[in-house]
Amino acid sequence: MKFPCIEFERSAAVCGSGETSLIFNQVTYREQVNLITSFIDASNVYGSSEVDALDLRDLFSDHGLLRFDIVSGNQKPYLPFEKDSLMDCRRNRSIDNPIRCFLSGDFRANEQLGLTAMHTLWFREHNRIAGKLLEMNADWDGERIYQETRKIIGAMMQHITYKHWLPLILGQDGYNRWIGDYKGYDSNVNPSMSNEFATAAFRFGHTLINPRLERLGNDFKSIPSGPILLHEAFFAPERMLSEGGIDPLLRGLFASPLKKPLSNQLLNNELTEKLFHRSTDVALDLAAMNIQRDMGTTSP
Incomplete structure (x- = not known):
């Protein structure tokens, strides 16, 4: 009996890297092309290219809003629904689930x-501030x-990152x-992201993900669903639209502790056995993919 394999695609490499290169005249380490901005500039809200940014804007009202x-x-x-963009949306859309994925500056929003x-x-916060500025x-x-x-x-995200998040992650x-x-x-500092950070160090965040999302009402008790x-x-926008919107999810996120990393379960089973x-x-x-990506990106 044959079983399908886990889908895995290696990241595209920068030309001339990861091989004995005539350009560099030496064995060079494999480096990946970074398709997102390296700065904390809210590109997850606005996109990392002008084409993506324009696709997210309401260009008819002339009020500086993001469209919906x-x-x-x-x-x-x-958020607006995805229509004809090139985003990778793994939505299982059928007659029973006709809802499309949402479109945001980061294609992983779903x-x-x-x-x-x-x-x-963050999308709503943009439109709120834009309304005040108008x-x-x-x-x-x-x-x-x-x-x-x-x-x-962008400044709000930088403040949250450096004032509130990193001191907790790194310790003061x-x-x-x-x-x-x-x-x-x-201007002399190279802002690009290193392979060591992207493929190894920053993936520690996967160990903090809980196996379930709490959804809490105004009284901070679980909602009926x-x-x-x-x-x-995973890729279930219809569950958010039909089961209370974003408020119960946000309350659950900030009222729940992070998953405790365990020696026998660094990543929860929802990520290692049931991902997508x-x-x-x-x-x-996800654990196997992290290991494979780490092994395959920095080797000569």
Whole structure:
């Protein structure tokens, strides 16, 4: 009996790397092409190219807004639906599930509902700030409102990252040692992402993912539909639209502790046994993929 293999595609390499190169006259390490911006500039909201950014904008109102297709029962907008873009959406769309994936600056916004909720929150925050800027500056056109709002959103993400997140991840002593106080922009610093960070170090975050997403009401008690197991939250935008929107998910995220890394289960079983199970011939294994990607990206 034959079993299908786990789908795995190696990242594209920079020309001349990962081989004995006539260009470099030596054996060179394999380096990948980075398709997203290397700066913390809210590219996950706006995209990493001008084409993606324009596709997400409401260019008709001239109010600097991001576009949307539908709103919630409280008249809060959701991300627009993906239509003809090149995004990799593993949505199992059928007669029973006609909902398309959402479109955001990061094509992974649909991977699981917690991530989708966060993308929706930042999208709404852009439109909220843009509306305030329009009230305060009636003479500004949509382009200026959009760009000024984008600066603010990027600054908010930088503040959260350096003031609140990294000190917790590295510890205050580690933060002071490896990062320290901001001393101003230095154009001589290479901002690109290293293979060691992308394929190995930063994947520690996978060990912090809980096997289920809590969904809490205004009283911070579970909503009637209850928590949702992670494997049921993969590429499932219809579950968010029909089961309370983003609020229960966001409450669950900030009211729940991170998963404790265990020696016998660094990644939870939802990620190692059931990853994207509804959209692939065989469920993926994130741990195995991490190891394979780490082994395959930096070797000469």
